[in-house]
Amino acid sequence: MAETSHLKELTKGLLRENPTLVGLLGMCPTLAVTSQASNALGMGLATTFVLIGSNLVISLLRRVIPATVKLPCYIVIIAGFVTIIDFLIHGFLPELHEALGTFLSLITVNCIILGRAEMFACKHGPLPSVLDGLGMGLGFTGSLFVIGSVREIFGQASWMGLALPEGFPTMSLFSQTAGGFLVLGFLIAIVGRMTKKPQTQGCAGHCAGCAAGCAAPEEGGGKA
Amino acid sequence: MTTLQTIVSTLLAAVLTDNYVLSRSLGICPFLGVSKKLSSSVGMGAAVIFVMGCAAAVTWPVYQLLSLLDLTYLRTVAFILVIALFVQLVEIVMKRLLPPLYKTLGVYLPLITTNCAVLGVTINNIDDGYGFGLAVWNAVCVGIGFTLALVLFAGVRSRIEEADVPETFKGIPATLVAASLVSLSFSAFSGMI
Numbered sequence: 001m002a003e004t005s006h007l008k009e010l011t012k013g014l015l016r017e018n019p020t021l022v023g024l025l026g027m028c029p030t031l032a033v034t035s036q037a038s039n040a041l042g043m044g045l046a047t048t049f050v051l052i053g054s055n056l057v058i059s060l061l062r063r064v065i066p067a068t069v070k071l072p073c074y075i076v077i078i079a080g081f082v083t084i085i086d087f088l089i090h091g092f093l094p095e096l097h098e099a100l101g102t103f104l105s106l107i108t109v110n111c112i113i114l115g116r117a118e119m120f121a122c123k124h125g126p127l128p129s130v131l132d133g134l135g136m137g138l139g140f141t142g143s144l145f146v147i148g149s150v151r152e153i154f155g156q157a158s159w160m161g162l163a164l165p166e167g168f169p170t171m172s173l174f175s176q177t178a179g180g181f182l183v184l185g186f187l188i189a190i191v192g193r194m195t196k197k198p199q200t201q202g203c204a205g206h207c208a209g210c211a212a213g214c215a216a217p218e219e220g221g222g223k224a
Numbered sequence: 225m226t227t228l229q230t231i232v233s234t235l236l237a238a239v240l241t242d243n244y245v246l247s248r249s250l251g252i253c254p255f256l257g258v259s260k261k262l263s264s265s266v267g268m269g270a271a272v273i274f275v276m277g278c279a280a281a282v283t284w285p286v287y288q289l290l291s292l293l294d295l296t297y298l299r300t301v302a303f304i305l306v307i308a309l310f311v312q313l314v315e316i317v318m319k320r321l322l323p324p325l326y327k328t329l330g331v332y333l334p335l336i337t338t339n340c341a342v343l344g345v346t347i348n349n350i351d352d353g354y355g356f357g358l359a360v361w362n363a364v365c366v367g368i369g370f371t372l373a374l375v376l377f378a379g380v381r382s383r384i385e386e387a388d389v390p391e392t393f394k395g396i397p398a399t400l401v402a403a404s405l406v407s408l409s410f411s412a413f414s415g416m417i
Binding site: 027083108110114179182184185190 | 246247248249250251252253256297298299300301304305308309337338339340343344347348351392393396397398399400401403404405407408411
């Protein structure tokens with residue numbers, strides 16, 4: 001039983017409670033650094049590191065931190081981990097540091113991290129908290145990577161820095177902020193559609209046609 | 225450049241060409257969260273202008289102190305603490321001295337601590353090497369740009385509420401597509417300065 005519940009903490013962040021696509025948290029880095037897949041991946045992994053670290057420390061200190069000043073405490077812990085990852089990336093991956101710029105410091109105010117501290121890490125032990133941080137971080141990284149890939153392929157005709165075949169059509173829209181909003185909107189619509197599917201199985205494949213008929217089953221809203 | 229030119233070009237850059245929300249994608253959470261009604265977006269905007277201006281004024285000397293002590297790597301920690309403390313202070317003072325203003329802006333104040341545009345503007349001020357006056361003015365201009373984006377988008381959103389959107393796109397996806405169009409319209413300003 002314990003095994004399965006640990007596994008659940010890890011996997012819930014990947015799609016079902018994906019922080020970006022379902023929780024709509026951490027929108028700023030999601031839009032700002034995803035014009036290239038490699039930057040998106042770097043940002044996602046940096047955030048995952050901070051998330052795991054802050055979740056671990058906060059869950060260890062959860063009986064020590066007084067409730068009245070918990071937010072400032074959380075923010076200081078998070079900012080500490082952000083400074084660490086900032087140094088590491090500056091030292092080992094200077095190009096990535098250059099590309100992410102201010103957004104590395106801004107991981108501090110990423111609402112996913114504060115949200116998990118407030119909703120999960122302050123109520124659970126170290127192991128589930130770390131797994132929760134890992135799952136949420138990977139969910140965030142995954143969605144950033146997908147958005148980054150789409151934007152890089154259509155905006156610059158390359159992927160992870162590798163050029164696509166000559167003559168691939170590009171639209172500069174995808175490299176701009178506007179393209180970020182657009183891709184994110186479509187991705188959320190697609191994921192919303194996919195996660196709702198089990199409840200609309202009665203439609204036997206004609207879901208698009210009878211969307212009004214089986215209009216948004218109530219269970220979907222209740223569970224989420 | 226003369227002082228007047230700097231003042232005007234900073235304003236135009238922060239509001240139109242380099243709008244924090246629509247072209248730098250900072251402060252998206254309140255942009256999507258609070259723009260449902262016109263009145264709340266004006267309230268949030270006013271609170272952000274105020275906090276940004278003051279935060280820039282407070283963090284600038286803090287950074288000078290840190291660089292004096294050779295502790296600039298503590299910048300992120302120091303700035304976010306200063307901003308969080310400052311927002312708390314503003315809330316308490318405003319509650320005591322200006323109850324009517326607190327009634328309109330109060331609910332937005334706690335949200336501002338995690339508004340990345342506030343931390344972003346203070347860090348950018350330092351990175352761009354602005355002096356004290358220009359840093360505060362730039363922060364106020366960025367706040368004005370944020371308010372403009374919020375108010376414009378509130379207008380767009382009230383139309384979406386009544387539009388007939390496909391089932392899959394109802395809610396957030398439709399809002400994001402609309403935000404994309406608003407952001408695209410702002411990119412027409414690029415190259416103006």
